[in-house]
Amino acid sequence: MVISARKGDLTQQSCEMLVVNIFFGAKGLRGATGTVNGALRGDLEKFMKEDSFKAKLGATFLMRTNGKIPAKRVLVVGLGKKEEFDLEAVRQAAAASLNVAKGLGVKSVVSILHGAEAGGLKASECAQAMVEGVRLAQYNFDKYRSSKKEKSEVQRFDIVSHQGQDVRQATLGVLLGERMARGTLFARDLVNTPAQDMYPEKLVETAKQIVKGKGSLRIRVHDRFTLTRMGAGGLLGVAKGSDHPPYLVHMVYKPKKATKKRVAIVGKAVTFDSGGLSLKPADSMMTMKCDMAGAAAVLGVFSVIADMAPACEVHGIFGAVENMPSGKAIRPGDVLTVMNKKTIEVLNTDAEGRLTLADTLTYANKQKPQAIIDLATLTGACMVALGEEITGLMSNNDELSSKLLEASASVGEKMWRLPLEKNYRKLLKSEVADMQNIGARWGGALTAGLFLEEFVDKTPWAHLDIAGPAYAEREIDPYTRKGATGHGVRTLLSYLKSL
Ligand code: BES
Ligand code: ZN
Ligand code: ZN
Numbered sequence: 001m002v003i004s005a006r007k008g009d010l011t012q013q014s015c016e017m018l019v020v021n022i023f024f025g026a027k028g029l030r031g032a033t034g035t036v037n038g039a040l041r042g043d044l045e046k047f048m049k050e051d052s053f054k055a056k057l058g059a060t061f062l063m064r065t066n067g068k069i070p071a072k073r074v075l076v077v078g079l080g081k082k083e084e085f086d087l088e089a090v091r092q093a094a095a096a097s098l099n100v101a102k103g104l105g106v107k108s109v110v111s112i113l114h115g116a117e118a119g120g121l122k123a124s125e126c127a128q129a130m131v132e133g134v135r136l137a138q139y140n141f142d143k144y145r146s147s148k149k150e151k152s153e154v155q156r157f158d159i160v161s162h163q164g165q166d167v168r169q170a171t172l173g174v175l176l177g178e179r180m181a182r183g184t185l186f187a188r189d190l191v192n193t194p195a196q197d198m199y200p201e202k203l204v205e206t207a208k209q210i211v212k213g214k215g216s217l218r219i220r221v222h223d224r225f226t227l228t229r230m231g232a233g234g235l236l237g238v239a240k241g242s243d244h245p246p247y248l249v250h251m252v253y254k255p256k257k258a259t260k261k262r263v264a265i266v267g268k269a270v271t272f273d274s275g276g277l278s279l280k281p282a283d284s285m286m287t288m289k290c291d292m293a294g295a296a297a298v299l300g301v302f303s304v305i306a307d308m309a310p311a312c313e314v315h316g317i318f319g320a321v322e323n324m325p326s327g328k329a330i331r332p333g334d335v336l337t338v339m340n341k342k343t344i345e346v347l348n349t350d351a352e353g354r355l356t357l358a359d360t361l362t363y364a365n366k367q368k369p370q371a372i373i374d375l376a377t378l379t380g381a382c383m384v385a386l387g388e389e390i391t392g393l394m395s396n397n398d399e400l401s402s403k404l405l406e407a408s409a410s411v412g413e414k415m416w417r418l419p420l421e422k423n424y425r426k427l428l429k430s431e432v433a434d435m436q437n438i439g440a441r442w443g444g445a446l447t448a449g450l451f452l453e454e455f456v457d458k459t460p461w462a463h464l465d466i467a468g469p470a471y472a473e474r475e476i477d478p479y480t481r482k483g484a485t486g487h488g489v490r491t492l493l494s495y496l497k498s499l
Contacts, residue, residue: 091133101154110160
């Protein structure tokens with residue numbers, strides 16, 4: 001599918017489907033939608049009234065034009081209430097129109113630029129959001145199907161406006177939207193791939209592939225030997241039960257122009273989480289190929305970072321392991337010494353993410369970044385607190401927090417800050433070691449966050465618990481269907497771009 005922005009008259013577009021829009025409860029059709037209605041001699045408004053179409057966000061109304069204009073069909077997409085309108089509504093409206101086109105087997109779509117005219121949003125940002133919505137809605141993971149769903153795909157999606165200024169802005173937005181979507185889809189593919197084919201070595205290979213041929217990217221891979229030398233007892237410990245050896249991957253993006261700004265993004269990379277000897281029940285294990293979604297987000301970012309070319313230096317770090325039970329596996333009660341020399345009593349081998357992050361965060365901190373952001377499918381407790389659609393953000397720094405919340409809001413990835421309550425630190429005290437790897441019954445997302453805080457010293461740091469949003473167990477919105485979501489990639493890219 002080719003997406004473009006161009007100047008044109010909507011009533012003169014030969015295409016299979018022309019997309020216009022309307023706000024919920026709007027009286028009469030105005031702007032571009034009004035123009036199209038005029039060319040259809042009022043039919044659009046008449047039929048919508050007859051079917052009492054309500055313009056709820058993402059709702060659609062389709063009619064054939066019967067030769068009154070060159071476009072074969074007109075689709076009206078609901079923008080929802082005007083007072084609730086934002087870029088996320090634009091993203092969803094565009095996605096909803098793509099979904100209708102897909103269902104009909106339509107090949108060419110022309111759409112108005114949602115949001116720029118009546119919505120009062122910036123043309124570039126609207127176009128970016130539209131591209132994100134359309135590309136993410138188009139996504140489909142069929143690598144493992146014997147017969148690919150051959151529903152003819154949409155070939156062209158043109159965003160058309162009669163205003164030259166909007167078109168110039170929209171063209172920039174399309175480019176940015178394409179990169180945002182490409183990074184997100186890259187992450188989705190990695191997470192959707194079954195753990196039989198996405199084991200630690202494969203993540204290493206993927207990282208090497210990304211870096212290859214890109215002058216601004218470098219990579220270092222630490223294997224079992226160097227991990228032992230570095231004292232990475234967390235990664236080595238969790239990997240003990242698996243036939244796959246552990247790796248620590250360190251990618252670096254250095255912009256052409258020298259910069260003093262340096263950020264580390266760290267991802268949890270447990271390629272499968274069986275729970276280890278503290279084995280998970282069968283139902284909870286079904287989606288555990290998603291436990292490397294944090295690293296997938298980091299790789300998604302790196303897959304487009306050289307093209308996006310932010311001004312800051314970025315370090316992408318993850319420690320890849322598989323958490324399996326076996327005669328060699330770590331046992332509840334075992335004590336591990338991690339990279340910063342702290343000892344940890346492992347009371348539950350299913351709280352493995354924080355053991356791997358103890359090492360990777362220590363390693364990240366050694367790179368002396370001005371900020372560390374980690375993404376991890378860390379706790380079921382965070383899902384209890386915030387549900388399946390919202391990431392829990394924990395941070396030792398208000399400025400970094402607000403920047404991340406702002407970035408996440410701009411791309412429609414929902415996040416909510418949770419406290420690092422220091423009174424709960426006592427819950428991690430061990431009888432035999434410096435710390436234990438589980439807290440008490442309540443507040444599991446927070447004790448996990450407090451555990452991680454021990455490995456970043458005073459460096460501004462934010463922890464994103466993406467256990468809920470990383471993997472959709474049902475359809476979330478018009479561009480997020482069941483399966484991997486790629487959550488976090490667009491927030492990170494938008495944050496890095498803002499530095
Ligand atoms: N990978 C899981 C967390 C998870 C749960 C991610 C559901 C995605 C969906 C993590 O390693 C884990 O098992 N956490 C335990 C911690 C507990 C043993 C303290 C949990 O949340 O139950
Ligand atoms: Zn676990
Ligand atoms: Zn896990």
